[in-house]
Amino acid sequence: MALLEVKNIQKAFGENGVLKGIDLTVEKGDVVSVLGPSGSGKTTLLRCINFLEKADGGSLSFEGKEYDLSRITKAEIADIRKKTGFVFQNYNLFANKTVLGNVTLGLTSARKVAKAEAESKAKEVLAKVGMAEFADYYPSQLSGGQQQRVAIARALATDPSILYFDEPTSALDPQLTAEVLEVMRELAREGMTMIVVTHEISFAKEVSTHVMFMADGNVVEEGTALEFFENPRMDRTREFLRLTSN
């Protein structure tokens, strides 16, 4: 049974259809890269799956439970979110909290974990992303790459079943991008289930098990990473890969 299955998800902003019935299946341990030009709907897809945008229709099943996206309740959303992690393009670290505070807050406040336990968990995940010695820093004192690694630690701290990445390196220069991608590569090796919306084609090629290519709110092509990159079926995909590989 799939960990996450999205069927016929739809979203429009006014007259403008952004998601025109997308299906997506993620098995445990999958790393799914979502590629596509700007405006293709890939970020909206991810935001709808984690309820940051309300989808107009479609269904979602998560860990065996099925939900109608147009009628899902706040309590159901809260339940699902407690088992997912989200990494934003702009990090969105809590500005008034230290690195340690950022990572522990989801545990102490939302899950009522004792402070000492939360801090030891936080130190563990911070060490994993190479940020252990920055525990007392505030986000504004860190580089973008460091902030993003803390954001990944924050998402990991609550032991999610799946991690969502929304263009995690789009705001970073090449060197900082490399340090964030290294952390993500390590997570993939450990078998973390992830959906990654990205423009990093070579990363997608190297790390993902599946690739989905979107344009204009539709899925143009999807398949295993090998099929997708070695044997693209659609002209639109070939064109995209040709342009982005240069």
Added chain:
Amino acid sequence: MFDQKTLELLVSSFPKILEYGLKVTLPLAAIAFMLSTVIAVLVAMVQYANTPVLRQICRVYIWIIRGTPLLVQLMVAFYGLPLLGIRANPFVMAVVVFSINEGAYSAETMRAAMEAVPAGQLEAGYCVGMNYMQIMWHIILPQAFRTAFPSLFNALISMVKDTSLASSITVVEMFTRTKQIAGQSYNYLPLYIEVALVYLIFCTVLTFIQKKGEKILGSYGVRK
């Protein structure tokens, strides 16, 4: 004007004026300011969350309070509340009116400060599993309070001086006490200048506290 007798009067009345400043004026301003901040946070949260009905009630409250003079509000409370069977001593009545009055202004300050917190902070809170109230308490309000702090302190400084209006509903605060002393001696101007200086001292101390407070609150990003 400043002959020997006047100087003696100024020296002997200074402790009496200061006493009412410390005993009445400052407590009135401090208590009313604290209550007004509580009102402001609640009213701002209702508007931020866009809660139906409550939001409209809050808008009406702000509309009426900001659209009428404080002095008139004091008078309406002083003559109106007893008609409703509510008997309170004038000091308590003044605290209530000042709180409600300042609450309307500070609510707008707080609302603007909350709206200035980037939406991503709220989204990140949801994504780590927090609920709305937890995000408010740990993320949005602390950041908004920091933004609002200088404006809120401005309100406190204004309120210290506006407490002199409480004399109109028989509260004997620092200014009324000064008037009484002046009335006994028929020597008005020097005493009014003296009380002005005491207000100035109070506000100078508050300004100093504000600077310290801003330093403490401004510490995100300063390595500890």
